[in-house]
Amino acid sequence: MEPTTLFYILITILLIKYVLDTVLNHLNAKHFNDIPPNEVSDVYEINEYQKSQLYKKTNHNFNIFSSLFSLITTLSFFFFNGFLMLDNFARGFSDNTITTTLIFFGIIIIGSDIISIPFSLYKTFVIEGEFGFNKTSKKTFFLDKLKGLLMTIFLGGAILALITWFYEFTESYFWLYTWGLITLFSLFMNMFYSKLIVPLFNKQTPLKEGELKNAITEYTNSVGFKVDHIFVINGSKRSTKANAYFSGFGNQKRITLYDTLINDLSTEEIVAVLAHEVGHYKRKHIIFNLTASIILTGFTLFLLSLFINTPIFSLALGVSTPSFHVGLITFGILYSPITQLTGMFMNFMSRKFEYQADNYAKKTVASEPLISSLKKLSKNSLSNLTPHFLYVFIHYSHPTLLNRIKNLKK
Secondary structure (H helix, E strand, O other): OOOOHHHHHHHHHHHHHHHHHHEEEEHOOOOOOOOOEEEEHEEEEHHHHHHHHHHHHHHHHHHHHHHHHHHHHHHHHHHHHHHHHHHHHHOOOOOOOHHHHHHHHHHHHHHHHHHHHHHHHHHHHHHHHOOOOOOOOHHHHHHHHHHHHHHHHHHHHHHHHHHHHHHHHHHHHHHHHHHHHHHHHHHHHHHHHHHHHHHHHHHHHHOOOOOHHHHHHHHHHHOOOOOEEEEEOOOHHHHOOOOEEEOOOHOOEEEEHHHHHHHHHHHHHHHHHHHHHHHHOOOOOHHHHOOOHHHHHHHHHHHHHHHHOHHHHHHEEEOOOOOHHHHHHHHHHEEEEEEEHHHHHHHHHOOOOOOOOHHHHHHOOHHHHHHHHHHHHHHOOOOOOOOOOHHHHHHHHOHHHHHHHHHHHH
């Protein structure tokens, strides 16, 4: 195959993905004005439903512009030898493969982040602010950006440097060492993310003694779910949207409640939401997701090892010297259709798991408090009650509110 042919294959993949996403978003948007089914007709008052419709349309229009801008920027990089210029710039600092790779991807990541700032600002302070969701100050916004960037540079840079070192010195076995590294990192993050990373962005405090903690403790004891760590996170510092999640394993298990969730729901509803999260643990969904992720990572890295040394992967992007870092770009685009398919499969499994977790909450608490909590959370986040079924199938990791209620009422 000629490099030019591969170049246009890459362009075609990018264009097809853009067209498919645009068509899917358009189909979904056509249902924004649908009348909600009877099962969810009480979620919104008329004026609130009109507000949710406007919120959906505003985000849809914003996404049209931002995705088109992203496509044009990406294609410009392809057609105007952006990768060649970046490769030459990186090699101008050092001939060392690790250093060159770090500079190459560092510029791409930092550059992409800078370009995205105006869009993030508009999304956060104009759209989310207009509809009453945003509570973030500009100081917090930019501090979050800085912290995220520093984490990417130091943590992401260290991992990328190790992967590049594996490639340099272990040759055909580099994918096995990389797989091991990513697996260990994934396990570590699953165990300690809430303890080590979350505090960099949010304040977590132990849930105070009282009615809510007593109700949670009584429930967890009744189902044999020992957890010593129940925290409240100051989510209201950034948004009015609510959430709760479970993380960790063994003695590192912890339940985290957003303060907005505590303010929005009753004690019985919060226990029902936590029962759903406990259901994920009891049904071993977390282990399945982690295992599936590790297997898919290994498969991806194995394929990468077969093609990364192919000179055409660099030549297709205008770089005459075969490069590990340039090859990663080409492989990533070629692999993206497989990523789309595996993502759809994982979303399918995730929706199945949500039903199972709902059923666990129904069995151990009751269906009504979970239904009422789901309705409140949907209302408070102006959720879409009538999404297109194809959009749900491809993008949704959770079933629609309508389908969850139907399942809980069986």
